[in-house]
Amino acid sequence: MISPASVKQSRRRCARRWVTSSVFAIAATIPSVAFANVGIPMLIVLWPLQWLSLVLVVFIESLVVGWTTGVPLARVLKQVGLANVISTLIGVPIAWIVMFAVQLVTGITLWKLRGDSELGRLGYVLNAAWVGDNRTEVRAAVVVLSIAFCIASVLIERWWLCRNLTALDIRALRRGVLLGNIASYVMLAAMTVGLLSIN
Numbered sequence: 001m002i003s004p005a006s007v008k009q010s011r012r013r014c015a016r017r018w019v020t021s022s023v024f025a026i027a028a029t030i031p032s033v034a035f036a037n038v039g040i041p042m043l044i045v046l047w048p049l050q051w052l053s054l055v056l057v058v059f060i061e062s063l064v065v066g067w068t069t070g071v072p073l074a075r076v077l078k079q080v081g082l083a084n085v086i087s088t089l090i091g092v093p094i095a096w097i098v099m100f101a102v103q104l105v106t107g108i109t110l111w112k113l114r115g116d117s118e119l120g121r122l123g124y125v126l127n128a129a130w131v132g133d134n135r136t137e138v139r140a141a142v143v144v145l146s147i148a149f150c151i152a153s154v155l156i157e158r159w160w161l162c163r164n165l166t167a168l169d170i171r172a173l174r175r176g177v178l179l180g181n182i183a184s185y186v187m188l189a190a191m192t193v194g195l196l197s198i199n
Contacts, residue, residue, distance in 0.1 A: 041130050042141050043096040046149070049192060050088050058084050060187070061180030065161070068176030069168045076165065080180075083160040084153075091152035099148050100129035139193050146189040154181045 050057075062080040066073045106126055128144035131137040158177045162170055 039130050039132050040138065041096075041100075042128065042138070042145055043093065045138070046142065046145060046192065047088075047092055047096075050092060050149075050188065053188060053191070054084060054088060057184040057188070060184050061157075061177070064180035064183060065173065065176035068179065069165075069172045071168065076161075076168075079161055079164045080157075082164075083157040083177075086160055087153040087156040091156040092149050095148040095152035096129055096145065099145060103127050103129045135196060139196055142192045142196070143189055146185045146192075150181050150185040153185070154178055157181065 058077070058081045061084065062073050062077045065076045065080055069076070103126055127137075128141040128148075131141045154177055158174050161173055161177060165173060
């Protein structure tokens, strides 16, 4: 038989683990905490913020998809939600890995040229996956990665929704996914850049 004292001790350990995990999760979502001299993998900054804003993003995209297809919000909400979970879980990390690979191959060379030529300005674009602790670089990376994440999300969500909402007009559905993602990523980028602008 399990004693009441051991049950109480087990509950305390679980509570401590939950508090510790929560503190680390909150710290990971605050961009200013992530700054360090070795640079910032921007996935650590942006991915938690995307998870935190998922409900708002699903609502916005569901409204847009419903509007473009002419169906009520309730009819598309579940599938748009599932599509967004998949694109956030899979698409965002894949897009970041692609951007990081581009950075490793070309971005570092262009970054070194940034003071010497116009070509060096591409360093801001190609070095977006992992940036230094300069706030201007981080804000530029947010914008660039938002475009990459948006493209990945559109591709994944179109695939998911076209498979699961077959009764809807496919062209209108595809247009709704594109417009909904543009709206949500503009909002996310603006919010993130705004947060980074606060001293």
